[in-house]
Amino acid sequence: QKEVEQDPGPLSVPEGAIVSLNCTYSNSAFQYFMWYRQYSRKGPELLMYTYSSGNKEDGRFTAQVDKSSKYISLFIRDSQPSDSATYLCAMSASGGSYIPTFGRGTSLIVHP
Amino acid sequence: EAGVTQFPSHSVIEKGQTVTLRCDPISGHDNLYWYRRVMGKEIKFLLHFVKESKQDESGMPNNRFLAERTGGTYSTLKVQPAELEDSGVYFCASSQVFPGLAHEQYFGPGTRLTVT
Numbered sequence: 750q751k752e753v754e755q756d757p758g759p760l761s762v763p764e765g766a767i768v769s770l771n772c773t774y775s776n777s778a779f780q781y782f783m784w785y786r787q788y789s790r791k792g793p794e795l796l797m798y799t800y801s802s803g804n805k806e807d808g809r810f811t812a813q814v815d816k817s818s819k820y821i822s823l824f825i826r827d828s829q830p831s832d833s834a835t836y837l838c839a840m841s842a843s844g845g846s847y848i849p850t851f852g853r854g855t856s857l858i859v860h861p
Numbered sequence: 862e863a864g865v866t867q868f869p870s871h872s873v874i875e876k877g878q879t880v881t882l883r884c885d886p887i888s889g890h891d892n893l894y895w896y897r898r899v900m901g902k903e904i905k906f907l908l909h910f911v912k913e914s915k916q917d918e919s920g921m922p923n924n925r926f927l928a929e930r931t932g933g934t935y936s937t938l939k940v941q942p943a944e945l946e947d948s949g950v951y952f953c954a955s956s957q958v959f960p961g962l963a964h965e966q967y968f969g970p971g972t973r974l975t976v977t
Contacts, residue, residue: 848909848917
């Protein structure tokens with residue numbers, strides 16, 4: 750069983766839709782939860798991170814962490830064609846661990 | 862401020878040849894990390910430099926991979942001799958804080974390595 754599971758997609762939605770991206774994990778030591786956006790031929794760019802459980806909102810993006818279920822989500826409201834990219838979840842343990850464990854990424858396509 | 866840069870953007874070599882990848886971190890960042898993404902798999906950690914010292918090289922796959930960071934600025938990752946399974950995208954990241962947290966790392970655009 751992989752430590753982090755993420756459906757690679759692709760996920761195709763119309764412009765303006767609400768997008769839900771998800772990851773599950775098995776390591777209960779994970780405390781930091783990150784979402785990265787990666788455009789084609791570019792490196793991962795940090796979108797949001799959350800420490801422990803709860804929600805975090807930044808503009809059209811909302812990150813949720815449910816540690817009891819070992820499940821994290823990223824919601825994108827009013828999706829735009831410019832949101833088309835691969836979205837990677839990543840996690841790391843507390844105690845100064847700086848090595849993230851990544852999911853495989855979900856390819857998102859927002860069509861006009 | 863310039864971001865993390867990597868060179869070349871794409872390299873195609875034959876099995877058995879040598880390739881050297883270069884990473885220039887963000888100016889002032891003492892921490893430099895190498896990661897790799899093999900086709901269809903997740904990004905995986907290779908190693909971590911603090912200045913010129915290797916802090917953690919637990920992710921290096923085998924002794925065909927040699928990473929250096931002379932002078933504590935840019936880093937090179939040499940693969941010698943390259944094998945087919947080395948194909949993938951090699952990312953470099955840097956951060957200012959030690960030991961730093963995962964979300965404090967800034968990634969470069971990656972070098973796509975194709976071994977034929």
